[in-house]
Amino acid sequence: MAERQGPLTGIRVLELGSFIAGPFAGQLLGDYGADVIKVESPDRGDPMRHWGVTTPGGDSLWWPAIGRNKRSVAADLSASDGLDLVQRLARHSDVIVENFRPGRLSKWGLDYATLSVENPGLVMVHVSGFGQTGPRSSEPGFGSVGEAVGGIRHTTGDPDRPPARCGISLGDSLAGLFAVIGALAALSERSSSGRGQEVDVAIYEAVAALMESTLADYEVGGVERTRSGGTLPGVAPANAYPAADGSDVLLAGNADGVFTRLTDLMGQPQLATDERFATHAARGAHAAELDALVAHWTVTLESDALLDALSDAGVPAGRVYTAADVLNDPQYLARDMVHRAVSRAGVEVPMAGVVPRFGRTPGAVADVGADLGEHTSEVRAELDEGRVGGQTASSGSGAVAVAERPGPAAGQQRDLAAGFVGRCESLAPLLAEQAAEAEQLRRLPEATLEAARSTGLFDAVVPASLGGQGLGLDALAHGTRAMAHGCPASAWTLSFFMLHGWMLSKLPAAGRDEVFANGVPLVPAPLAPTGNITEVHGGYQLTGKWEWATGVSHADWVLVHAVQTEPEFSTRFLVLPIDEVEVADVWFTSGMAATGSNTVRVNDRFVPAQRTVDARVLMYGEGGTSGDGGVDSDAALAQATGDGLANLAVPPVLALVASAPALGAAEAAVDLYRQRLTDRVLAYSLGDKAAEQPAAQVRLATAMSDLASAKARWESAVGSLSAAAESTDGVIEQLRVDSRLAAAATVRSARSVFSTVCEGAGASVFFTSSPLQRLRRDVDVLGGHVIFDWDRTAELAGRFALGMPLRSADLV
Numbered sequence: 001m002a003e004r005q006g007p008l009t010g011i012r013v014l015e016l017g018s019f020i021a022g023p024f025a026g027q028l029l030g031d032y033g034a035d036v037i038k039v040e041s042p043d044r045g046d047p048m049r050h051w052g053v054t055t056p057g058g059d060s061l062w063w064p065a066i067g068r069n070k071r072s073v074a075a076d077l078s079a080s081d082g083l084d085l086v087q088r089l090a091r092h093s094d095v096i097v098e099n100f101r102p103g104r105l106s107k108w109g110l111d112y113a114t115l116s117v118e119n120p121g122l123v124m125v126h127v128s129g130f131g132q133t134g135p136r137s138s139e140p141g142f143g144s145v146g147e148a149v150g151g152i153r154h155t156t157g158d159p160d161r162p163p164a165r166c167g168i169s170l171g172d173s174l175a176g177l178f179a180v181i182g183a184l185a186a187l188s189e190r191s192s193s194g195r196g197q198e199v200d201v202a203i204y205e206a207v208a209a210l211m212e213s214t215l216a217d218y219e220v221g222g223v224e225r226t227r228s229g230g231t232l233p234g235v236a237p238a239n240a241y242p243a244a245d246g247s248d249v250l251l252a253g254n255a256d257g258v259f260t261r262l263t264d265l266m267g268q269p270q271l272a273t274d275e276r277f278a279t280h281a282a283r284g285a286h287a288a289e290l291d292a293l294v295a296h297w298t299v300t301l302e303s304d305a306l307l308d309a310l311s312d313a314g315v316p317a318g319r320v321y322t323a324a325d326v327l328n329d330p331q332y333l334a335r336d337m338v339h340r341a342v343s344r345a346g347v348e349v350p351m352a353g354v355v356p357r358f359g360r361t362p363g364a365v366a367d368v369g370a371d372l373g374e375h376t377s378e379v380r381a382e383l384d385e386g387r388v389g390g391q392t393a394s395s396g397s398g399a400v401a402v403a404e405r406p407g408p409a410a411g412q413q414r415d416l417a418a419g420f421v422g423r424c425e426s427l428a429p430l431l432a433e434q435a436a437e438a439e440q441l442r443r444l445p446e447a448t449l450e451a452a453r454s455t456g457l458f459d460a461v462v463p464a465s466l467g468g469q470g471l472g473l474d475a476l477a478h479g480t481r482a483m484a485h486g487c488p489a490s491a492w493t494l495s496f497f498m499l500h501g502w503m504l505s506k507l508p509a510a511g512r513d514e515v516f517a518n519g520v521p522l523v524p525a526p527l528a529p530t531g532n533i534t535e536v537h538g539g540y541q542l543t544g545k546w547e548w549a550t551g552v553s554h555a556d557w558v559l560v561h562a563v564q565t566e567p568e569f570s571t572r573f574l575v576l577p578i579d580e581v582e583v584a585d586v587w588f589t590s591g592m593a594a595t596g597s598n599t600v601r602v603n604d605r606f607v608p609a610q611r612t613v614d615a616r617v618l619m620y621g622e623g624g625t626s627g628d629g630g631v632d633s634d635a636a637l638a639q640a641t642g643d644g645l646a647n648l649a650v651p652p653v654l655a656l657v658a659s660a661p662a663l664g665a666a667e668a669a670v671d672l673y674r675q676r677l678t679d680r681v682l683a684y685s686l687g688d689k690a691a692e693q694p695a696a697q698v699r700l701a702t703a704m705s706d707l708a709s710a711k712a713r714w715e716s717a718v719g720s721l722s723a724a725a726e727s728t729d730g731v732i733e734q735l736r737v738d739s740r741l742a743a744a745a746t747v748r749s750a751r752s753v754f755s756t757v758c759e760g761a762g763a764s765v766f767f768t769s770s771p772l773q774r775l776r777r778d779v780d781v782l783g784g785h786v787i788f789d790w791d792r793t794a795e796l797a798g799r800f801a802l803g804m805p806l807r808s809a810d811l812v
Contacts, residue, residue, distance in 0.1 A: 004069075006033025006354075006363035011187070014093040015039065015070065016086070016110070018046040020143065020169050021127045021203060022099030023066050024176030029095070029183065030069025031354040031363045037093075037379060038067070038370075039086055042074040045372040055345055064343040064369035065351040074373030077108050088383050090115050090122070095183050099127040102137050112198045118464055121416055122196040123186040125179045131202035141203055143171030150207025151214060157227045164227075174206040194419035194456065194469050236287035237262070240320050241295045243303035251294075251310055251317040254280060258315055265313040266297045341368040417475035423455040424479035431486030435774055438490055438594035442587055443553040452494055459520045461502040461645055466516050468501070472644030473653055474722040477660050484664025488778040489594035491661045493551045499657060500525040500559060502645055504575065506617050511610035515575060521556035524549040524600070527650070529571045529615070531562030531602065539608040540564075542574055550597045552583055558600055561615060571615040574607045591777030621649035647725050652739035655787050656718050659743035662750035662782055663714055665775045670703050672772050673757035680762065690762075699760040703753045710749035717742035737800045744793040747783045754779055 008029060015026035015038040023038070023046065030036040040046050052062040073089070075082035090096060090110060098105060105111045112124040126132055129141010130149075147153045147170060148163070157164030182199035190196055217223045231239050237259070240248040253262040256279070263271040271277050271293070276286045283290055298306055303319055310317040319325060327350060332338050339353040354363040431438075434445050452458060461476050462468025476498060483491035500523040504515050515521060531544020546560050555578045564570050584599040645653065677700060680690040690696050717739050724735055754776045758765055765772045786792075799806060 004033045004035055004366060005361070006031065007358055007361040009033040009361075011035070011095065012037070012093045013095045013097060013183075014086075014089050015097050016105075017097060017099035017127065019048060019099070020066070020172035021175040021201075022097050022179070023048060024173055025097050025125065025127065025179035025183070026070060027066050027068060028176065028180045029097070031365070032358075033361070033363055034095070036070040037073055037089060037375070038070040039073050039075050039077075039089075040372055042076055042082075042373060045072070045074070049369075049372070055347055057345055059343065059345040059347070061347075061349060064341060064349045067369035068341075068351070068365055069367060070370060071375035071379060072370040072373055073376045073379050075376070083108055085380065085383075086110065087115075089379070091119050092383070093119070093122065094187065095123045095125060097125045097127065097179060097183070101140060102126070102128055102132045116196060117467065120195055120464055120467075120469060121190055123183055123190065123199065124196070125183050125186075125199040125201065127175050127179050127201045127203070129203050131205065132198075132200045143169045143173075143175070143203055146171035146175065146203030146207050149204040151211045152207050155211075155214070155225055155227060158229045159227045161227070171203045171207050174210065175201050175203040178206045178209070190416075190419065192419045192422050194416040194423075194460075194471075231287060231291070234281070234284035234287075236283045236290050237294045239291050239294075241291075241298040243298055243301060243306050245302050247303035248320040249298060249303055249306055249310075249317055250320055251298075251315055253294075253315050254283065256280065259283065261313045262294075262310075262315050265309060265315065266294070268293070268297075339365050341365060343369055344371050416469055417471055420456075420460050420469070420471055420475045421479045421482055423457065424482040425485075427451060427455065427457075427483055428486035431483055431490045432771065433486075435487040435490065435594070435771075436769070438487065439774065440593075442593045443596035444490055444493055444551070444594060448490060448494075449554060457494060458497055458501060458522065460498050462498075462516075462520050463502075463505050466505055466512060466520075468520060470644050472722055472725050473648065473656065474718055475644075476653075477657050477718045480657055480660035481664040481667075484661040485668040487594065488661035488665040488775060488782060489592045491664060492592065492658065492778075492782065493595045495657050495660065496524070496550045497522050497554075499650075499654065503559060503573070503618055503650065504557075506613050507575065508610050508613070511575065511608075511612070514611065515557060518556075522551065522554050523557045523559050523575070524552045524555050524597075525559035525561075525573075526550075526600070527561055527654070529561040529563050531560055531574075533562040533564045533572060533574065533607075534566070535564065536606070539606055539610075540572070540574060540612060542576075542602050542605050542607050545599065545601045547599045548597045549583075549600045550595045552578075552598050552600060553596045555581075560600070560602065571619075572612050573615055573618060575611040576602065576605060576607060580605050589781055591774075591779070591781030618650045621647060645725055648721065649736070651787070652721055652736050655740050655743035656714070656721060658782075658785065658787065659714065659746040662747045662779050663710060665779050666707050666710070666750035666753040669754055669757055669772060669775050670700075670707055672775075673703065673761055674700060676761055676765075676772075696760055699756055703756045706749050706753050706756070710746050710753075713742050714746045733800070733806070737797055740787065740793055741797045744788045744790050747779070747788040748790055750779050751783055 011029075011034040013026060013029050013034045013036045015022060015036055017023055017026070018040075026036045026038060038046070044050075046063075046067070048066055049060055049063045050058060051060050054060050073085070075085050077083050077086060087109060096110075096115075098110075106114070112122070115124070116122050128137070129146055130136040130139055144165065147165065150171065152170070153163040153165065156166060179199065179201045182201060186197050186199055214225045217225055225233065235254050238250075238252045238254045240250045243249050251262070253259045259277070260269075260272045263269050271290075275282065277283045277290055301309070307317055307319060321329070326332055327338055335353070335357070337353045337355075338350050340348055340350050343349050349368065351365075351368075354365065357363075430451055431448065434448055437445050438448065456469070457479075459468035460471050460479070462470070464470040476495065480491050480495040483494060501520050503525060504521070504523060505512060507515065526546035526549050528546060528548075530546050531542055533540040533542050540562075542560070542562055544560065544562055549555075549558065552558065557575050557577055558581045559573055559575050561571060561573055564572060580602070582601040582603070584601065587593070587596055587598045677691040677696050678689075682688045682690055682693070721735055721739050724732075758772065758776055761772060764770065767773060782788075796806065
């Protein structure tokens with residue numbers, strides 16, 4: 001198939017359907033550039049391959065159109081091999097379009113509830129006769145039945161004859177259109193929420209949605225709209241009228257101004273003021289008389305002459321086209337609305353072009369009607385090699401490689417990350433509003449936690465296999481920075497909860513099942529190894545004291561780090577339920593009060609092995625956990641958990657994420673200072689504006705320059721470490737040093753920015769209620785974290801630059 005183009009390039013659609021409604025939706029999505037993979041039964045495929053008018057060889061002339069821009073995969077869903085293939089495709093698809101009878105997919109494990117666990121960004125579009133719910137949902141439904149139940153058959157045809165159909169499969173096509181609309185709307189919403197959803201299209205409802213005001217006309221107006229032939233009741237003249245050459249010409253002269261122009265053209269201007277026709281309502285009431293008058297005139301002219309005259313007069317009109325008219329019409333041809341392509345049978349087939357036309361990213365007909373199973377081997381190979389869409393991630397085509405692991409399809413990652421950062425930005429005003437309360441409480445207000453939960457923050461970097469979004473460092477770091485514009489302490493706490501949730505995913509499977517049994521837990525995780533453990537049967541005895549347990553007031557579990565000296569020295573992380581931990585209320589600080597980073601103690605508690613993990617997994621990124629808590633390979637880890645941070649170690653991630661609140665606060669400080677200069681009048685002056693003072697202008701420029709440098713360095717470090725998550729090399733020593741140095745430099749620059757702006761902002765910024773003062777207090781205290789110690793960090797970087805040996809502890 002030729003390279004895809006259009007606004008949906010990079011979107012993968014799995015089509016599980018046959019006949020018209022679902023496949024028509026797939027056709028349109030393919031027209032817009034999506035990679036549509038159509039699954040068909042290996043024996044005869046979609047019945048549309050043989051429907052309608054056929055070639056002498058039995059090939060449908062409809063199939064090249066409804067099968068266009070799709071790759072065909074033959075798979076028997078009743079066989080394990082075929083079902084496995086489709087399930088793998090479903091895990092790596094953005095959209096699934098299906099039109100099976102409701103409930104059928106669940107028998108194959110292809111229902112949304114099952115698939116969305118591993119693919120939370122999935123949009124599943126159901127097309128059925130009566131929808132997925134309601135008393136008739138289990139009934140089979142075809143377009144013709146939907147047209148009847150939807151009401152359009154009752155209004156189609158002549159009043160003295162039975163209901164008629166319009167000559168095409170209108171109900172099916174309408175359902176396909178609404179399926180596409182629903183899919184695109186859900187994809188748009190996914191870009192802000194990061195979540196997919198189900199889209200439920202019922203054919204009868206798609207028809208009913210077009211029935212204008214028929215319900216209100218009947219119930220309120222007492223008028224039942226029924227069959228009216230070629231006219232629309234109450235609208236005249238708007239009908240097909242005969243021409244002298246036997247053609248029919250439809251004209252629409254019902255609007256007042258258009259009707260006046262029509263009567264002038266007819267040579268009967270008096271009709272425009274005739275009381276029978278002078279108003280829209282009057283014309284509708286006398287439609288039969290008016291139609292007769294118009295027809296009496298039109299039949300005197302050849303259709304071409306009639307159309308020219310109507311066009312010159314500004315009366316909308318058009319010949320009632322046959323297929324022959326369409327094929328030869330200059331307007332159709334000028335816009336490529338008659339597209340010609342050669343089918344697999346070697347027949348040139350005309351078909352409708354792509355609708356609508358896009359200015360920058362035009363859709364196209366790249367291929368028509370693939371042979372049954374033509375792309376099965378190709379698609380299998382792409383899955384096995386970790387690519388979908390026939391492109392590799394390095395091809396530069398815009399397609400994104402897909403790793404064969406549970407989790408969101410890679411094409412969704414950009415949407416998921418952007419949606420996450422957007423939700424963080426939307427939280428910033430709330431965090432600012434609640435900052436004073438959080439500082440007074442010395443913990444996060446419940447409203448903050450509820451807002452974070454409702455926007456899906458806590459599962460952002462938790463692997464998709466555990467119900468999370470599986471996002472990476474880039475999203476986490478930038479989201480934290482965005483929240484810090486409102487309150488650095490709150491952003492710090494929320495980011496730690498997110499990061500610690502990811503750390504829990506490194507537990508053995510039994511431990512993960514236990515800890516995540518009720519969803520993503522809130523967990524503080526003081527990293528210093530200030531506890532001691534002794535190995536006993538089935539686990540470890542733990543005693544210790546840990547400071548800086550951020551967010552412990554809200555904790556479900558606590559993750560602590562402890563030392564084992566026998567039989568050999570090692571350290572482990574252990575998870576305990578909060579009720580087995582003593583919390584000492586010692587967090588009385590000048591800044592970062594909202595983090596509630598109190599001290600926790602444990603005295604001789606047993607922790608089962610399933611709730612422990614070798615510290616090397618987290619601190620040095622040395623692999624995943626096996627069933628007994630040992631260390632596996634990186635590949636095994638990625639396969640087991642499927643997360644966006646799989647190859648990363650905690651210390652460099654922590655350094656960059658923890659520095660994000662300082663950077664976000666500095667950005668907010670510069671904005672506040674700029675606004676303050678604009679609004680402030682200097683004390684003891686005669687109305688002098690602060691913004692007019694050269695010294696103030698210099699301070700603002702200095703702060704902006706320092707901030708820009710810090711931001712550039714921090715973003716570069718985040719990008720480099722994010723790239724390491726996609727590398728089989730993991731985090732090399734150079735990256736650990738660079739990340740630590742960039743984080744410390746960012747915090748150092750942020751503190752410098754605050755010094756610059758606060759010294760020139762006037763005495764009132766030192767009131768504790770000042771937003772600028774609160775930001776500064778938080779950043780000053782935040783900067784005291786050992787990971788931002790400039791002397792130790794600079795020494796580490798200098799030793800590394802000189803090729804001198806480093807201790808493992810230096811890299812933590």
